[in-house]
Structures are given as structure tokens and as C-alpha cells.
Amino acid sequence: MQKIEIHTEYIKLDQFLKWIGVADTGAMAKVIIKNGDVYVNGNQTLERGKKIKKGDIVEIKNIGIFQIV
Template sequence: MGEAINITTEYITLGQFLKEAGIIDTGGMAKWFLSEFAVEVNGEEEARRGRKLYPGDVVEVEENGSFTIGTGEG
């Protein structure tokens, strides 16, 4: 299943997620990172840093593993 990244809002953008997961240091690095590394959201390749991620979404990041978006509840 992978590491859980919990959010307290309705959604988080892919760029925010990359920073929250500790994959990039700043939000400004998101565009570069997505152009250099493969990222899949729910099994589909994704390169838009503004892609909205909701609880239950699974994000696979090349060289970093699998992450699940959660709410921190239950």
C-alpha cells in the first residue's frame, strides 16, 4: 500500500504533495521534478503539478515508492 500522506483539506495538489512527502524541498521544484521523473496517480502517468489528489488516491513516484493520500482519521 505504501506510505500514507494525510491531509486535512478536501484535496492537495501534486506539487504540494511532493513537498509534503519530502520528495522535493520547495514547491518551485515541482515542475522540474515532474519533467525528470515518472509519477503515476491511480495507475495513470501524471505531469501536471496542479493535479488534485483526494483521499484514497495512490501516487507512485519513480525512485521514491508508493504513497496513499489519507485523512488521518480511523
């Protein structure tokens, strides 16, 4: 599990995917999320604007697991 540090209260899920280099563009992030490949705290999410906060665990299928710190 990789630890990813954020310096704000939250980051939106699509922005998070771009931040960590999984998606090059917002459109690519949207496709990854809409395909059902992203889980936040164990729950599949299809919301690209979902707020990711410190303490959350984001799992991306075939990519990895990330803890927000």
C-alpha cells in the same frame, strides 16, 4: 506503501511532493513531475496542479508509493 493523511479536500500534486519531502521547492517539484516520474492511480501525470484526494495512490519513480488517507 506509505499512508499520508491530509486534512483538506485535496492537495495539489506539486504541494504534495513538497509536503512529503521529495521536493524542497516548487521548482524542484515541477521538474520531477515534468520528467514523467509521477503516477496518480496508475496513470502518468504531467500536471503539477493535479488535485490529489483521499483514496488516491501516488507513485514516484525510485522514491515510493503513497496512499492518501
